[in-house]
Amino acid sequence: MGRPPCCDKEGVKKGPWTPEEDxxxxxxxxxxxxxxxxxxxxKTGLSRCxxxxxxxxxxxxxxxxxxxxxxxxxxxxIIHLQDLLGNRWAAIASYLPQRTDNDIxxxxxxxxxxxxxxxxxxxxxxxxxxxxGSRQIPRGQWERRLQTDIQMAKRxxxxxxSPEKPYCLSxxxxxxxxxxxxxxxxxxxQSLCYASSAENIARMLKGWxxxxxxxxxxxxxxxxxxxxxxxxxxxxxxxxxxKGPNSVELSENFESLFEFHQSLESSNSDQLSQSFSPxxxxxxxxxxxxxxxxxxxxxxxxKWLLDEASxxxxxxxxxxxxx
DNA sequence: AAGGGTATCAACCGCAGAGGG
DNA sequence: GCCCTCTGCGGTTGATACCCT
Numbered sequence: 498m499g500r501p502p503c504c505d506k507e508g509v510k511k512g513p514w515t516p517e518e519d520x521x522x523x524x525x526x527x528x529x530x531x532x533x534x535x536x537x538x539x540k541t542g543l544s545r546c547x548x549x550x551x552x553x554x555x556x557x558x559x560x561x562x563x564x565x566x567x568x569x570x571x572x573x574x575i576i577h578l579q580d581l582l583g584n585r586w587a588a589i590a591s592y593l594p595q596r597t598d599n600d601i602x603x604x605x606x607x608x609x610x611x612x613x614x615x616x617x618x619x620x621x622x623x624x625x626x627x628x629x630g631s632r633q634i635p636r637g638q639w640e641r642r643l644q645t646d647i648q649m650a651k652r653x654x655x656x657x658x659s660p661e662k663p664y665c666l667s668x669x670x671x672x673x674x675x676x677x678x679x680x681x682x683x684x685x686x687q688s689l690c691y692a693s694s695a696e697n698i699a700r701m702l703k704g705w706x707x708x709x710x711x712x713x714x715x716x717x718x719x720x721x722x723x724x725x726x727x728x729x730x731x732x733x734x735x736x737x738x739x740k741g742p743n744s745v746e747l748s749e750n751f752e753s754l755f756e757f758h759q760s761l762e763s764s765n766s767d768q769l770s771q772s773f774s775p776x777x778x779x780x781x782x783x784x785x786x787x788x789x790x791x792x793x794x795x796x797x798x799x800k801w802l803l804d805e806a807s808x809x810x811x812x813x814x815x816x817x818x819x820x
Numbered sequence: 821a822a823g824g825g826t827a828t829c830a831a832c833c834g835c836a837g838a839g840g841g
Numbered sequence: 842g843c844c845c846t847c848t849g850c851g852g853t854t855g856a857t858a859c860c861c862t
Contacts, residue, residue, distance in 0.1 A: 511831080511832075512832095512856085513830070513856080533847085534847075535846075535848095546832090547847085547848095548832080548833090549831075549832080550850090551832085555849090556830075556831085561821075584852085585850085585851085586850075587851085597828080599829085599851095600829085602852085603828075604828095606829095606853095608828095701826090705852075755861095822862105823861105823862090824845105824862085825842100825847080826860075827855100827857100827858085827859085829855100829856095829858105830847080830856090831856100832852105833851105833852085834852090835852105836848100836850085836851105837847105837850100838846105838847085838849095839842105840844105840845090840846085840857095841844090841848105841850105
């Protein structure tokens, strides 16, 4: 007895998502909340597999997702957590607010793995201790090291969630000379601190309206191109006055999205939970509580981590450093 | 300018676990 | 306990942009 396919393969669209599809999905989830993905394609009319809808939402449209360059701090955290946890990307992602497991996985596979290889071949001894030592050290030391590792992760999390800090995890802030983590310096308008899916879309659209980049590498190439097409289509219709059947609808959708985006920007967390109760509840019920941490109170776990981290600091335990 | 190689990342695939009936 | 559905996760692929010759 085989496992039934998550969707019938015929008539199911695959490949990159178009902005139209994104809008449909986002507005549906705004109304109904994420979950029950099985029914999403039928209810939205999207010719997408339910899995694809869920993936699109969790990896791209979900509120609070930060995209783009990883800061040095994030990079170090990933390296360390990968060393600690292995390829458990979801677990690693839970320590990195605003990053998706897919993003981290990609970043690891494309950047960090090579980087580490280089480092390890370059200075076998010193880096080996930091990155792979746990597999070579004796058990007693390993346990102590594990304690330290957990401590570091907690500290990093507490730093990331610290209310005094700006919303973005910004190793680049703490290290302004860092040119590798330069998304803020090269593209200030695309601070990549995404507060909502609508904001994601609105941001991309605005970015395109302002200055369609020559290169789309700083963002999603596919989606940005799709947006570009959409904007171009909108501009065409605006200039020519000839509106296609969908253009009105689309522009209305975008208007509402912008409104949503603006009200999100002007709302604090309390207002947010009141004025957008369906979405807010939805957001708070998301599987990763630390994603979008700026709009919701700390979870018990986070509180615990923060409390304990501060306790340890008082006890002088907080001297652990990354590398 | 053209063509090939490489890098990047969104999306897909398949498996596993959780939970309900 | 079994079956089924839904969801999450990690590995992999494929399309596209960029780089180099």
